[in-house]
Amino acid sequence: MTGESYAALNHLREGRRQVTVRASGELRDFYERPETPVSAAQDRAARLVAFLREITAASSGELVIADVGCGDGGITRMAADAAPGHRVIGMDWAMAPLETARAKGLTVMRGTAAHPGLPLASASVDVVVFSEVIEHLVDPDAAILELHRVLRPGGHLLLSTPNLAAWFNRGMLALGRQPVFSEVSMARVFGRPGQFVAGHLRLFTLGALKEFLVAYGFADLRVRGACYHDVPGPLRPLDRLFRSWPAASAILTVHARKPH
Numbered sequence: 001m002t003g004e005s006y007a008a009l010n011h012l013r014e015g016r017r018q019v020t021v022r023a024s025g026e027l028r029d030f031y032e033r034p035e036t037p038v039s040a041a042q043d044r045a046a047r048l049v050a051f052l053r054e055i056t057a058a059s060s061g062e063l064v065i066a067d068v069g070c071g072d073g074g075i076t077r078m079a080a081d082a083a084p085g086h087r088v089i090g091m092d093w094a095m096a097p098l099e100t101a102r103a104k105g106l107t108v109m110r111g112t113a114a115h116p117g118l119p120l121a122s123a124s125v126d127v128v129v130f131s132e133v134i135e136h137l138v139d140p141d142a143a144i145l146e147l148h149r150v151l152r153p154g155g156h157l158l159l160s161t162p163n164l165a166a167w168f169n170r171g172m173l174a175l176g177r178q179p180v181f182s183e184v185s186m187a188r189v190f191g192r193p194g195q196f197v198a199g200h201l202r203l204f205t206l207g208a209l210k211e212f213l214v215a216y217g218f219a220d221l222r223v224r225g226a227c228y229h230d231v232p233g234p235l236r237p238l239d240r241l242f243r244s245w246p247a248a249s250a251i252l253t254v255h256a257r258k259p260h
Contacts, residue, residue, distance in 0.1 A: 043243075044160045044226035045075045047253040048131055049082050051158050051222075054255075055127060056083045063126040066091060068113055068147065069133035073101025079129060080106065091118065113143035120150045130159045135181070135200045144216045151258045157218060160226065160253040164203040167242045168231070168250070179203075180228075194230065206247045209254065218256040225249025 056063060063086040067076040070090030080088040092098050093112035101108045111118045113130075114137060128147050134140050147157060162181035163169070169179040178184070178191030183200050204212070210221055225243040227236070228250035243249050 044251045044253055045078055047224050047226045048075065048129060048158045048160055049078045051255040052079055052127065053082050055156050056086060062086055064124065065127040066125045067129040069130060070101055070108065072097045073104050073106045075129060075131050076101060076106050077104055113146045114139060117146050118150055122149050123152045125150045125155060126152055127156045127158065130157065132160055134159065135161050135202050137202060140202055148217050148258060153258060153260045155258045157256045160251055161204055163206065163249055163252045165205040165248060166250045167248045206252055209252055213256050217258065219259050220257045222255040224253045226251035226253050
């Protein structure tokens with residue numbers, strides 16, 4: 001590659017970084033708003049904690065567990081209760097939910113998997129919980145690399161995200177409606193059910209999520225489906241049924257490992 005080509009590549013990288021920083025600042029303001037949802041739904045949280053219990057049961061020493069994008073600390077609290085004797089830390093970039101988490105007696109710090117990165121040393125964490133975060137990110141590639149960096153060899157990633165190919169989204173698209181979870185505006189909801197803007201920027205199918213994680217160095221993927229808390233009451237038995245078919249479940253929960 002010529003010197004001119006290197007210079008052009010570096011210019012593109014710097015431009016991408018500046019766009020990411022500006023967009024991240026705008027999103028940070030969005031998540032500081034009191035009306036923005038920052039709490040974990042029960043079923044997907046329970047699925048991730050079930051993975052965590054399996055990990056701690058197989059461990060002979062103290063684990064460092066980081067809940068990255070912890071919001072108000074709902075999963076952090078569940079993780080701490082499920083992993084007594086282990087070190088559990090909650091991290092988020094928005095101060096308002098962090099203060100709520102701290103008020104619950106949790107150990108929290110400000111940090112983000114996006115630029116400028118987590119305030120953690122490389123290979124210093126045994127388990128990263130990344131629940132309902134990746135769909136909100138401007139640069140998920142940089143974030144997943146950052147999680148890979150802080151995990152020890154053999155470390156565990158526990159991730160959840162909405163499923164673009166959820167059973168009800170297949171029906172919505174067939175009817176010409178906007179899929180649930182997807183958003184076209186940061187100001188209000190258009191074309192789909194629901195009243196709250198959640199700030200979703202990226203949506204994955206099961207196949208795309210698997211390919212994405214493998215491409216960035218994760219292996220031994222295990223996937224379980226989870227229910228969506230806003231499914232109308234009469235349809236909840238159907239949502240529970242589809243939970244056993246992850247490719248069509250409402251929520252994808254994944255346990256992946258960083259190879260030794």
